[in-house]
Amino acid sequence: MTEQREKGFTPRQRAVLECALELLVAGGERAVTTAGVARAASCSKESLYKWFGDRDGLLAAMIAYQASKVRTFANEGEAVDRSRFRARLVAFARDLLDVLAGDVSLALNRLAIGQASRDENRLGRLLVAQGRRRIDEGAIALLEAGKRHGHINYEDQEEAYRTFYGLIVRDLHVRMLLGEEEVRRPEGFAALAERAVDQFFALYRVREKERADPA
Amino acid sequence: MTEQREKGFTPRQRAVLECALELLVAGGERAVTTAGVARAASCSKESLYKWFGDRDGLLAAMIAYQASKVRTFANEGEAVDRSRFRARLVAFARDLLDVLAGDVSLALNRLAIGQASRDENRLGRLLVAQGRRRIDEGAIALLEAGKRHGHINYEDQEEAYRTFYGLIVRDLHVRMLLGEEEVRRPEGFAALAERAVDQFFALYRVREKERADPA
DNA sequence: CTCTATGCGTACCGTACGGTACGGTTCTGA
DNA sequence: TCAGAACCGTACCGTACGGTACGCATAGAG
Numbered sequence: 098m099t100e101q102r103e104k105g106f107t108p109r110q111r112a113v114l115e116c117a118l119e120l121l122v123a124g125g126e127r128a129v130t131t132a133g134v135a136r137a138a139s140c141s142k143e144s145l146y147k148w149f150g151d152r153d154g155l156l157a158a159m160i161a162y163q164a165s166k167v168r169t170f171a172n173e174g175e176a177v178d179r180s181r182f183r184a185r186l187v188a189f190a191r192d193l194l195d196v197l198a199g200d201v202s203l204a205l206n207r208l209a210i211g212q213a214s215r216d217e218n219r220l221g222r223l224l225v226a227q228g229r230r231r232i233d234e235g236a237i238a239l240l241e242a243g244k245r246h247g248h249i250n251y252e253d254q255e256e257a258y259r260t261f262y263g264l265i266v267r268d269l270h271v272r273m274l275l276g277e278e279e280v281r282r283p284e285g286f287a288a289l290a291e292r293a294v295d296q297f298f299a300l301y302r303v304r305e306k307e308r309a310d311p312a
Numbered sequence: 313m314t315e316q317r318e319k320g321f322t323p324r325q326r327a328v329l330e331c332a333l334e335l336l337v338a339g340g341e342r343a344v345t346t347a348g349v350a351r352a353a354s355c356s357k358e359s360l361y362k363w364f365g366d367r368d369g370l371l372a373a374m375i376a377y378q379a380s381k382v383r384t385f386a387n388e389g390e391a392v393d394r395s396r397f398r399a400r401l402v403a404f405a406r407d408l409l410d411v412l413a414g415d416v417s418l419a420l421n422r423l424a425i426g427q428a429s430r431d432e433n434r435l436g437r438l439l440v441a442q443g444r445r446r447i448d449e450g451a452i453a454l455l456e457a458g459k460r461h462g463h464i465n466y467e468d469q470e471e472a473y474r475t476f477y478g479l480i481v482r483d484l485h486v487r488m489l490l491g492e493e494e495v496r497r498p499e500g501f502a503a504l505a506e507r508a509v510d511q512f513f514a515l516y517r518v519r520e521k522e523r524a525d526p527a
Numbered sequence: 528c529t530c531t532a533t534g535c536g537t538a539c540c541g542t543a544c545g546g547t548a549c550g551g552t553t554c555t556g557a
Numbered sequence: 558t559c560a561g562a563a564c565c566g567t568a569c570c571g572t573a574c575g576g577t578a579c580g581c582a583t584a585g586a587g
Contacts, residue, residue: 109534125429130574141535142576152575204429206486211426213491214340214419221490260511263482267474271421271485275436276428296475300511324564345544356565357546367545530587539578545571552565557558 105165106158110148113138114162117155122204126211129156153216157223160205164227167196170235175242182248183294189236190265190290196232197270198281206274233258249301257301264293320380321373325363328353329377332370337419341426344371368431372438375420379442382411385450390457397463398509404451405480405505411447412485413496421489448473464516472516479508 106114116138120128131152135142149155170192176182196202205228209220237258243249251257269289272280321329331353335343346367350357364370385407391397411417420443424435452473458464466472484504487495 123429126426127430131576132574135536139535141537143536143578144534146576147534206490207425207428210422210489210491211341213422213489214338215342218491221492225487225490225492259482260479263478263480264475265478266483267478268481268485270483271489272440274425274428274486274489275421275440276425276433277436277440296515299515346546347544350566354565356567358548358566359564361546362564528587531585533582533584535580535582537579537581540576541574542576543572543574545573546569547571548569549567550565551567552563554563555561557560 106162109140110158111162113140113145113148114159117159118163118201118204121159121208122200125204126208131155153219156208156212156220160209160220160223161227163201163205167228170232175246176239177246179248182243182246183298185239186243186261186294186297187290189239190293191286193232193262193265194269194286194289195283197266198273198283198286202228203273210274236261247303249298250303251301260300261293261297264296265290321377324355325373326377328355328360328363329374332374333378333416333419336374336423337415340419341423346370368434371423371427371435375424375435375438376442378416378420382443385447390461391454392461394463397458397461398513400454401458401509401512402505404454405508406501408447408477408480409484409501409504410498412481413488413498413501417443418488425489451476462518464513465518466516475515476508476512479511480505
């Protein structure tokens with residue numbers, strides 16, 4: 098009992114959750130049956146119910162466990178140099194695309210989206226809170242540093258970040274969620290990241306003089 | 313039999329599919345049971361199986377039916393005037409957000425995403441083919457007209473459109489799919505559309521002289 | 528060695544759902 | 558008026574799955 102709340106999950110539980118995630122990736126939500134997880138993980142259904150309460154608890158635990166594995170998006174050190182700051186942005190964009198295109202990420206997002214109409218949206222909120230939040234915070238801190246050093250400029254922090262996100266991801270995430278395999282090409286993500294950062298700089302570069310927008 | 317393939321669906325079938333869509337919107341995929349649809353639509357299960365083959369056929373028919381209701385994204389007439397072209401872009405952006413935020417659209421996207429690991433992705437491909445394609449085509453034609461009249465400039469048509477899409481939608485679609493109600497505010501969509509179009513013009517405006525990008 | 532806790536494996540139960548069959552009713556066309 | 562098709566309502570079947578109970582093995586504590 099002590100180590101369950103300290104470190105989140107027992108080693109045995111982590112192994113079981115790992116098996117459950119494999120099943121989810123392989124076959125979607127319908128493949129995650131209590132009997133199936135028990136068989137794959139060589140544990141008893143009784144243990145599953147003891148540890149996670151019920152099937153929904155198991156699904157929630159899978160999300161929490163996966164989130165606990167992802168370490169915070171790297172953001173060590175300040176990027177005073179402009180080219181170095183740009184490299185940071187590109188790295189963030191590439192990491193973001195890699196994460197979103199990952200098997201487990203896609204499977205968990207599909208799971209939460211599929212459950213959106215049930216349980217007052219517990220899984221969706223959990224996924225956003227545990228997964229997206231820390232990505233957002235890392236990126237916003239990065240942008241803030243860039244502004245502080247005069248590399249970019251913006252009024253609304255959140256607004257600038259959302260724009261950056263949109264330039265990077267566009268409709269790729271939804272299309273990947275819908276199963277378009279053609280769009281999951283990690284080898285092309287570097288180019289996408291470069292382009293997105295270029296466009297972001299074009300929109301948020303520092304302007305010596307405010308000048309009227311040609312509209 | 314004649315009118316089934318001509319107009320897609322019989323009036324009776326359309327009524328049944330309407331009921332099925334209501335169930336889907338209200339309770340998600342799990343709420344669309346053959347017995348439930350039959351009861352809600354006052355038809356027999358036997359008719360359902362006769363018309364749609366099996367449950368998957370019913371789900372596919374729901375997507376096809378909904379797509380058949382949406383008329384092609386308006387694109388009548390050329391927009392020679394610049395301000396008129398801009399208004400067109402804003403209107404497209406607002407329409408896009410409205411569509412994506414619609415109850416039925418969200419429910420169908422959740423359905424297709426939830427089924428992404430099954431049936432070799434039939435529903436997902438159907439949804440993209442029937443729903444997204446005509447939106448994309450309308451927008452691309454619009455951009456092309458804008459380029460022809462010298463309002464914007466780009467090399468890669470598809471690339472420009474995807475950027476426009478990203479500036480409009482950002483991560484709103486996924487967050488709506490995940491059930492974040494706070495983000496479904498049609499009253500704010502007009503402002504989002506305006507901003508996105510401004511940013512799009514900033515990125516793709518015609519430049520009298522090519523000038524080196526400050527990077 | 529014994530007692531107890533943990534957990535595995537299996538069997539079991541109730542329900543829900545996909546799919547089928549059948550009787551009865553309405554509508555259509557000759 | 559009659560034949561046949563379409564269709565509704567209901568009952569039925571088999572299976573799959575969530576959840577529970579029980580028997581047995583193992584391991585650590587006293």
